[in-house]
Amino acid sequence: MTQTHASTDSSALRPDDVLAAARQQVLVDGRGLDETQVLAVLRLGDDRLSELLQLGHEVRMRWCGPEVEVEGIVSVKTGGCPEDCHFCSQSGLFPSPVRAAWLDIPSLVAAAEETAATGATEFCIVAAVRGPDQRLMGQMREGVAAIKAAVDINVAASLGMLTQEQVDSLASMGVHRYNHNLETARSHFPDVVTTHTWEERWDTCRMVRVAGMELCCGGIVGMGETLEQRAEFAAQLGALEPDEVPLNFLNPRPGTPFGEYPVIETADALRTIAAFRLALPRTILRYAGGREIALGDLGTEQGLLGGINAVIVGNYLTTLGRSPEEDLELLRDLQMPIKALSATL
Numbered sequence: 546m547t548q549t550h551a552s553t554d555s556s557a558l559r560p561d562d563v564l565a566a567a568r569q570q571v572l573v574d575g576r577g578l579d580e581t582q583v584l585a586v587l588r589l590g591d592d593r594l595s596e597l598l599q600l601g602h603e604v605r606m607r608w609c610g611p612e613v614e615v616e617g618i619v620s621v622k623t624g625g626c627p628e629d630c631h632f633c634s635q636s637g638l639f640p641s642p643v644r645a646a647w648l649d650i651p652s653l654v655a656a657a658e659e660t661a662a663t664g665a666t667e668f669c670i671v672a673a674v675r676g677p678d679q680r681l682m683g684q685m686r687e688g689v690a691a692i693k694a695a696v697d698i699n700v701a702a703s704l705g706m707l708t709q710e711q712v713d714s715l716a717s718m719g720v721h722r723y724n725h726n727l728e729t730a731r732s733h734f735p736d737v738v739t740t741h742t743w744e745e746r747w748d749t750c751r752m753v754r755v756a757g758m759e760l761c762c763g764g765i766v767g768m769g770e771t772l773e774q775r776a777e778f779a780a781q782l783g784a785l786e787p788d789e790v791p792l793n794f795l796n797p798r799p800g801t802p803f804g805e806y807p808v809i810e811t812a813d814a815l816r817t818i819a820a821f822r823l824a825l826p827r828t829i830l831r832y833a834g835g836r837e838i839a840l841g842d843l844g845t846e847q848g849l850l851g852g853i854n855a856v857i858v859g860n861y862l863t864t865l866g867r868s869p870e871e872d873l874e875l876l877r878d879l880q881m882p883i884k885a886l887s888a889t890l
């Protein structure tokens with residue numbers, strides 16, 4: 546739990562030096578912070594938070610631009626998962642109140658149409674499974690074809706761990722991006738999941754990249770990891786170089802082993818956003834689950850001005866997100882244009 550990978554003692558560094566070095570290296574030179582540097586950023590006090598967020602925002606504007614990517618998600622199979630990820634109410638191993646359910650193809654197409662109507666460019670099909678079986682792969686083939694025939698939107702998928710054959714098959718269907726999270730630092734993973742390993746997740750991510758699909762890979766903060774482990778996680782994501790990183794904050798779900806964990810403090814959540822942006826200057830850094838409880842409305846806006854450049858519209862998987870209108874209005878207020886579909890092809 547207290548394993549530290551950062552090589553120098555970042556607690557000895559002066560905050561002014563930490564921020565000045567980050568400004569030069571990331572903003573000017575375009576090189577992400579390493580693990581030790583991320584840890585130094587995570588250790589900055591609340592009195593430096595607004596400066597840090599400002600730097601995160603400048604980095605995002607310089608290396609990604611003002612556009613915000615909007616994505617919708619739909620769950621084709623909810624609940625009843627055989628894995629034991631301790632944060633997840635879709636595990637069938639805990640008494641959490643999410644029932645197993647499947648979605649049919651017409652409903653899938655309708656969800657894609659609704660998502661496209663919000664201006665979103667990505668539509669991600671998600672299933673709560675260890676990995677897809679033949680039935681799910683068949684449903685994907687049919688579903689992706691039906692969506693492509695009906696709606697002009699990129700299709701992404703999140704179906705758990707894949708074999709090489711399944712990676713190739715999804716790529717051949719035209720799945721544009723695959724989401725598979727590392728979830729947390731390698732050293733913390735055994736405290737979070739026992740039914741599969743971090744390395745198995747890493748392998749799927751590598752195969753997705755090699756097959757030419759975009760990789761969406763992130764995780765959850767606030768799961769009892771130390772700051773050292775949070776920095777380790779940012780560095781491991783940096784090594785993987787995902788196209789997109791969904792950043793979730795633990796929303797403790799009743800009935801799960803992490804159901805009693807405290808919600809991350811807003812200042813910590815914002816510091817984490819900026820630190821991840823400084824570790825990953827060019828990635829799409831997306832708000833995923835838990836931001837309502839970790840950040841509230843004010844913090845949501847601060848995060849969008851601190852390095853975040855993508856949002857999910859509408860529902861998250863097992864908890865209600867904000868309405869699409871609220872998010873789209875906020876983006877208009879902040880004068881952040883929604884990324885157009887043509888720009889992503």
Ligand code: SF4
Nearest residue numbers: 626628630633636673
């Ligand atoms: S996070 Fe995914 S693999 Fe883990 S229990 Fe939830 S649905 Fe299953």
